[in-house]
Amino acid sequence: MKSVVIERPGELQLQDRPLPEPAAGEVRIKVKYASICGSDVHIWHGHNPFARYPRVIGHEFFGLIDATGSGVDSSRIGERVAVDPVVSCGHCYPCSVGRPNVCSELQVIGVHLDGGFSEYALAPEGNAYPLPATIPDTLASLVEPFTIAANISAFLKPQPNDVALIYGAGPMGLTAIQVLKGVYKVKTVIVADRLEERLTMAQANGADRVLNNSVTPLAEQLNGVQPTLIIDAACHPSILAEAAALASPAGRIGLLGFSSEPCSLTQQSLTSKELSLFTSRLNSHRFPQVIEWMEQGLIQPEKLVTHTLPLIRIEQAMTLFEKDPRSCCKVIISMN
Ligand code: NAI
Numbered sequence: 001m002k003s004v005v006i007e008r009p010g011e012l013q014l015q016d017r018p019l020p021e022p023a024a025g026e027v028r029i030k031v032k033y034a035s036i037c038g039s040d041v042h043i044w045h046g047h048n049p050f051a052r053y054p055r056v057i058g059h060e061f062f063g064l065i066d067a068t069g070s071g072v073d074s075s076r077i078g079e080r081v082a083v084d085p086v087v088s089c090g091h092c093y094p095c096s097v098g099r100p101n102v103c104s105e106l107q108v109i110g111v112h113l114d115g116g117f118s119e120y121a122l123a124p125e126g127n128a129y130p131l132p133a134t135i136p137d138t139l140a141s142l143v144e145p146f147t148i149a150a151n152i153s154a155f156l157k158p159q160p161n162d163v164a165l166i167y168g169a170g171p172m173g174l175t176a177i178q179v180l181k182g183v184y185k186v187k188t189v190i191v192a193d194r195l196e197e198r199l200t201m202a203q204a205n206g207a208d209r210v211l212n213n214s215v216t217p218l219a220e221q222l223n224g225v226q227p228t229l230i231i232d233a234a235c236h237p238s239i240l241a242e243a244a245a246l247a248s249p250a251g252r253i254g255l256l257g258f259s260s261e262p263c264s265l266t267q268q269s270l271t272s273k274e275l276s277l278f279t280s281r282l283n284s285h286r287f288p289q290v291i292e293w294m295e296q297g298l299i300q301p302e303k304l305v306t307h308t309l310p311l312i313r314i315e316q317a318m319t320l321f322e323k324d325p326r327s328c329c330k331v332i333i334s335m336n
């Protein structure tokens with residue numbers, strides 16, 4: 001089988017690898033479509049602190065189950081599945097409270113384990129979620145990025161009367177807009193980015209108001225409007241302090257970033273308004289929920305897709321994704 005392997009930081013190869021056999025409790029998936037995420041690029045360049053090498057990358061993928069390991073019902077062969085990349089132990093404290101995404105032995109498919117930029121991939125059977133026929137093959141890999149927005153929303157509990165502010169109109173910001181508007185019916189969703197083209201994408205994904213903060217600070221543009229719910233999907237360490245300053249009293253702030261640089265803010269900026277701060281990593285069992293949202297037409301994954309390229313053009317696809325944020329959002333890789 002052909003697989004995209006990051007041999008070591010900086011070295012991307014399309015390798016011929018032996019077909020893997022599913023172990024007990026696993027299924028093998030004949031991958032049909034996958035999508036590129038920022039973390040794939042980070043693993044390629046050696047900027048992902050969790051990655052181990054060599055690694056088959058790709059954690060957003062869809063395909064058909066084509067083999068089952070012992071203990072797995074072989075009638076699952078042929079199922080169309082989207083794969084949850086979160087592999088957890090099931091017995092540690094976070095697992096016991098329903099948060100396998102921060103399992104103390106967390107393994108992420110495509111990061112710690114070989115992933116889906118490959119003609120075939122393995123996954124624990126419970127991670128392979130069957131999809132209804134109404135979700136087309138070409139969009140099924142996008143369940144995973146929407147689970148990020150689903151997970152942070154579960155903490156933030158958006159309400160129709162919220163005034164939401166989302167920092168960043170990359171894939172993460174755009175999925176958050178769609179979930180706040182389409183699922184939670186939030187009346188006002190304001191989006192800030194530094195790139196006009198990304199703000200245009202934000203509008204196409206449902207933003208009510210877009211603000212370019214490359215020159216004029218947001219405080220000036222918001223002119224007294226105090227967001228009640230803020231999501232940082234841009235993830236620069238300077239954003240948290242600004243978000244706390246802009247937020248309404250009793251507001252909630254959700255953070256997605258992994259920067260190792262310190263964020264500087266005062267206790268007073270949080271406590272005087274009794275702000276709630278939530279962080280969210282990957283997803284905790286959110287695949288069924290997102291699949292249902294897609295099936296009901298509450299979210300529109302097709303709005304994120306700007307390019308589709310075959311597996312053999314993976315390096316070009318990843319370079320385009322990395323270098324061209326003005327024209328590029330989600331890039332789909334087709335395996336055949
Ligand atoms: P992206 O790089 O495509 O999008 C970020 C957007 O933010 C860009 O459009 C950029 O122009 C904009 N931006 C940068 N600085 C800004 C600022 N100061 N104010 C307003 N906009 C600004 O990245 P993507 O894929 O959308 O991911 C966003 C972040 O989410 C990344 O930092 C990534 O590490 C993080 N992430 C976190 C996950 C989690 O589970 N916690 C999962 C996936 C991504």
Ligand code: MN
Binds near residue numbers: 037038144145
């Ligand atoms: Mn992703």
Ligand code: ZN
Binds near residue numbers: 089090091093094095
């Ligand atoms: Zn665990």
